[in-house]
Amino acid sequence: MTKPQSLFKSGRISCLPIRNRVVMPPLGMALDSAYGEITDYHIAYYEVRARGGVGPIVMEACLVEPTFGKSDFANSRIDDNRFIPIMHRLANAIHKHDTRIFVQMHHAGRQSNSALTGAVQIVAPSPVSSPVIGETLCALSLEEIADLEDRFVQGALRCKMAGMDGVKRFNHRPCEQQFRNCPIEDQHCCLSS
Template identity: 30%
Template sequence: MAVKLFSPYTIKGVTLKNRIVMSPMCMYSSHEDGHVQNWHRTHYTSRAVGQVGLIIVEATSVTPQGRISPRDLGIWSDEHIEGFSELVGLMKEHGATTGIQLAHAGRKAVLEGEILAPSALAFNENMKTPKEMSKTDIEETVVAFKKGAERAAKAGFEVIEIHGAHGYLINEFLSPLANKRTDGYGGPAENRYRILREVIDAVKTVWEGPLFVRVSAHDYHAEGLTDEDYITFAQWMKEQGVDLIDVSSGAVVPAHIHVYPGYQVKFSETIKTGADISTGAVGLITSGIQAEEILQNDRADLVFLARELLRDPYWARTAAKELGVPIEGPKQYERGWL
């Protein structure tokens, strides 16, 4: 049986050399201006050297007030393009496909001044109460995602992921736990989906490449959403032209989550089967054998790794040795790669 983890994967004309994806992970290493720093150049390029197939740059804010922290990367200005263009070039030089996650933190922004959310509900007792977004606020945010996508295209990224997970703005709109609106953006599922629909449509006016959406497919709350609810959302996304759902879970409200190896893979499988759409699986995936099982059993199309790639930038080599597959490494490392 051929090993799938190291087989290429083509999506909308873009071919990943393998099915290993580096999940977007905030580095909190920018300055207040949101620009790329040397840390980002080192961090992302080293994973490209390590033969990761697709690297998705961390949650990058489309507005200054949409940052999770003052140290987040930003893409709200044309001045950000140059730094990202350099970063893209460094990653591509080593054979990685490049992606970026466009994001807005919503009520989970930890910033001075006003923060925005679908409803004026704080995430917890220690966090700021946000302003309920007006229709104008929503329209401006949708335009900001569009402009962020336009800048990502100019920087040379090959994949865009919209951040709709982990309790940030779009996830807040999707979940009835955070969205108590009574207008066209609240109430029934179709209304709660409306801002994501508008963001996808807006992004697609300036972006023709692969489009992913990251979701939190389970709220871990009796009155929240489950992976079955996300089948409907995924069907709508597919109709709009989204190519892949990156399936995570949790963080829209405080919750105790029982974690174990691969604990979120079942959500990916449910959405992939139920909506007939490509998915990525994430969540305590640490070994090549574990990743290969997911792919061989058609539980996902791509495997997203986060903390394991922080621990081992050369995880692709580790997994290849485990699975008995030779993979080519950097010429400079030939004496120590095999």
């Protein structure tokens, strides 16, 4: 059986050259510290994949807001500058193997639940609850929406300062998608410019 040759050819994601088209998708690893910091285990896990020859890596859901935005008990975070140094270590570990790394920025919105938020009421674009979660929601105010938008911008800037190659929206009905009636396409944002 022959290998599909185009899969192993170099390519580009927006402005970034990639060594091949084998993409490691985001996988929830639950290797973070209790405070959302990437651990040495996390770095080692991703570095093995980079060394193995994957083109770009997309890191799992990384919170832009740690209280209301959780989708799991163990989420990476990028909501504060204190996460930049460890993210920088991760970026360096990946880059030394000629691999790119993207961060999947996330806020769960109505897909969160009160067990994850510490019994704090879930926030979402509207008070309409998720049929999956079934909890009463608190609609975001216009000021809270503006704050959440700013958190995504600040998260992307922190990713850039940490040396990450780009950011990606989490695409399983996160808060920013819940403003729309239909699914939106997955998009990557290049941070090199």
